[in-house]
Amino acid sequence: MEEKKFNREEEQKDISIYHEKQRLQFCLLHALNNLLQERDSFTRSELDAIAEKLVRDDPERPNWAAKPLSLVFTPHHNAITGNYDVNVLIAALESRGKTVSWHDRRGGAASIFGAENLLGVVVNAPVRRFGGLWRGRHWIALRRIGLLWYNLDSDLKEPAPFDDADALIGFLDSVIGRGGEVLIVSNGNGADVEAAAEAEAVH
Numbered sequence: 001m002e003e004k005k006f007n008r009e010e011e012q013k014d015i016s017i018y019h020e021k022q023r024l025q026f027c028l029l030h031a032l033n034n035l036l037q038e039r040d041s042f043t044r045s046e047l048d049a050i051a052e053k054l055v056r057d058d059p060e061r062p063n064w065a066a067k068p069l070s071l072v073f074t075p076h077h078n079a080i081t082g083n084y085d086v087n088v089l090i091a092a093l094e095s096r097g098k099t100v101s102w103h104d105r106r107g108g109a110a111s112i113f114g115a116e117n118l119l120g121v122v123v124n125a126p127v128r129r130f131g132g133l134w135r136g137r138h139w140i141a142l143r144r145i146g147l148l149w150y151n152l153d154s155d156l157k158e159p160a161p162f163d164d165a166d167a168l169i170g171f172l173d174s175v176i177g178r179g180g181e182v183l184i185v186s187n188g189n190g191a192d193v194e195a196a197a198e199a200e201a202v203h
Contacts, residue, residue: 015145015146017037017145017150017152017159018033018034018037018038018039019034019152019154019156019158019159020033020034020039020154021154022154022155025083026044026084027138027139027140027154027155028047028083028084028085028088028089028139029042029043029044029047029084030139030141030154031089031122031139031140031141031152031154032047032089032092032093032141034141034143034152034154035119035120035122035141035143035152035185036096037143037145041096042092046092047084047088047092050088050091050092050095051084051088053091054087054088054091086124086181086183089122089139089183090183093185097187097188098119098185098186098187098188099117099185099186099187099188100122100183100184100185100186101115101183101184101186102181102182102183102184103121103181103182103183103184105176105182108169108173108176109168109169109170109172109173109176109182110169112172112182112184113165115184115186116186117186117187117188118184118185118186118187119143119185119186119187120141120142120143120144120185121141121142121143121172121182121183121184121185122139122140122141122142122182122183122185123139123140123141123142123172123175123180123181123182123183124137124138124139124140124180124181124182124183125137125138125140125175125178125180126138126178126179126180138153138155140152140153140154141153142168142172145159148161148162149161149162149165149168150162151171
């Protein structure tokens with residue numbers, strides 16, 4: 001067992017892992033870049049533009065646009081601190097040709113890993129800060145890099161590898177049990193995946 005673990009660590013040591021650290025409430029921005037493993041794959045200005053487009057396309061816009069502070073606290077983000085919502089995340093990843101689907105918590109975390117063309121997982125977890133005085137939500141990216149799955153949480157000092165599948169599933173089940181949500185991110189948009197399945201069926 002120790003020899004197997006040593007060989008695994010040897011194979012992983014030359015792999016470079018990109019990891020953004022937390023700033024203000026930009027955890028969704030960090031989660032996206034950590035998931036895609038690329039610095040500035042998304043920028044604050046690009047996510048702001050996506051959030052603003054969602055606002056422009058919102059049929060309810062006249063109802064909230066006249067409210068005080070509507071220029072700062074928009075429906076999909078905070079113009080100063082970030083705090084983007086799930087609609088921004090989905091639109092952003094779809095712009096990169098990814099498919100995002102909600103995980104059905106009734107199936108448990110183990111059911112996630114049968115997903116077609118799985119790229120990674122994005123978690124929206126409840127968090128408490130300042131001794132429990134402040135409660136909020138935090139976006140976290142999980143992804144397999146090389147032989148291991150990593151927790152790429154921007155609050156961590158460095159990426160944290162999961163020892164095995166049981167540790168990964170246990171972490172996700174814990175998040176789900178605390179009221180967290182899990183989104184499954186796959187390579188290719190829905191049309192691409194369907195076309196690939198049809199082509200495989202023909203052959």
